[in-house]
Amino acid sequence: AHFQRVFSRWVGVSPKRYQQYLTLGHAKSLLHNQFSTVETAHASGLSGSGRLHDLFLRWEAMSPGEYAKRGAGLKIYWGWFDTAFGRAIVMGADRGICGLGFAAELGEQAAFDDLRDRWPNGKYEEAPERLDAWVQTAFGNIDIAGTKAPLLLIGAPFQVKVWEALLNVPSGQVTTYSHIAEAVGNPKAVRAVGTAIGRNPVSWLIPCHRALRKTGAMGGYHWGLPMKRAMLAYEGAQSEA
Template sequence: MTEHQTFTAGAEGSYHYGVIRRAIDLLDQAEEPVSLDAIAAEMGMSNAHFQRLFSRWVGISPKKYQQYLTLGYAKTLLAERFTTLEASHAAGLSGSGRLHDLFLRWEAMSPGEFARKGAGLEIRWGWFESPFGPAIVMGTEKGICGIGFAAEIGAEAALEDLMQRWPSAEFTEDPMMLRPWVLQAFGAGDGKLDTAPLFLIGAPFQIKVWEALLAIPSGHVTTYSEIARAVGSPRAVRAVGTAVGRNPISWLIPCHRALRKSGGLGGYHWGLPMKRAMLALETVNGPA
């Protein structure tokens, strides 16, 4: 694996990123609340220094962050930030969602092209640091077609996971081609229009589900059954769940915003700790 591309400037920025990443991992894995004293000591910092650093990077205090990772958090989101997709569907499934938030444009591969399993496609790939640890990003000349995360499953498995989705494609390591899109994808770009295009590679039903996911605003959630209704197949909740799980462009196509009707988090392809961290980050940053 090549050296990850970072979004921070200088040795101090890289060091601080590593500290915050380790701290978030520790908080996410803890079965009981972790005191400021304990986590600051674990990071080798004074309480005051760690509190300032964590708040600057994450936007809230360590104590507040832990509140967003409690088991009851998903139910709270459903009660307070549930999004009905039918209205969005009537408006074209993009009016208030991630597509609008990030000024993304997207297009989808045709069914015939999808059936050829990527034959004739040149897919570029590279490793990057993200707010959620090492990210493998893939793209064609049309836009980003895959984002995966290695924190839970490891780098080799994450790379193989995306490559096997399009086994007949030609893969070339080329992080510099992808870098401008990646910076925009993770909020470090210049904010210009069309700097993070998406290229959806999937079956027609999958693409309909992914399009519905794009209609969920940042900081909000919906349910698998609500997505099924939005795509015109209210009884196909299980098929919707499968399509959500096969979403290749994690984070930008926000499958982490899909919850069970019961209030459970449901599954997440890259690991439930990742899903919880994504929801927490979006919530503390506020609704779009």
């Protein structure tokens, strides 16, 4: 108990969580190198593929197989756009927008790499003209009644359920991670819900910025807390207009 307290104080996480993090990192490396899930589990010191599955579901909100696929067979178009929240990198396939991130906090190259690394097995082509109409609709620059920018949600089934639940949170309102867990039918999966929210690839359109901690605290935001505050303030002003 004393060691655990000292370790947690100096490292910031418990020894168990730190070990899980190291195991997960090693497992990811093996999957990148085409190891099977069974081989990866054993090489990572786990008793079997079931334990590997549980580890990935807990920390990545997807199965090892889904992690290994990561965009294989997808043609992804991308481009940079100016928005109310600064420069945005947008990615999309033929059926809709699959990625949207912001450069204000990370810088353009890091923001681009962040999205691309989610689907490293996809084929990428810079083609902003293929995305422009969707982007203009997404940010309200084109006002067509009943029209929404189409979304292509690329993720594990649990992740997609969480993202779809976020789409039901109205603009100008907020929710909590625990409420989203209840909405997807798994009220005990608050940590996994938080992970899935953090993995949301289409920020703003899938409004993960509307998710707060149960205490009402802002919590984190992948593209930076100033961006989250700006989005909430923008929506609050729009709802009062």
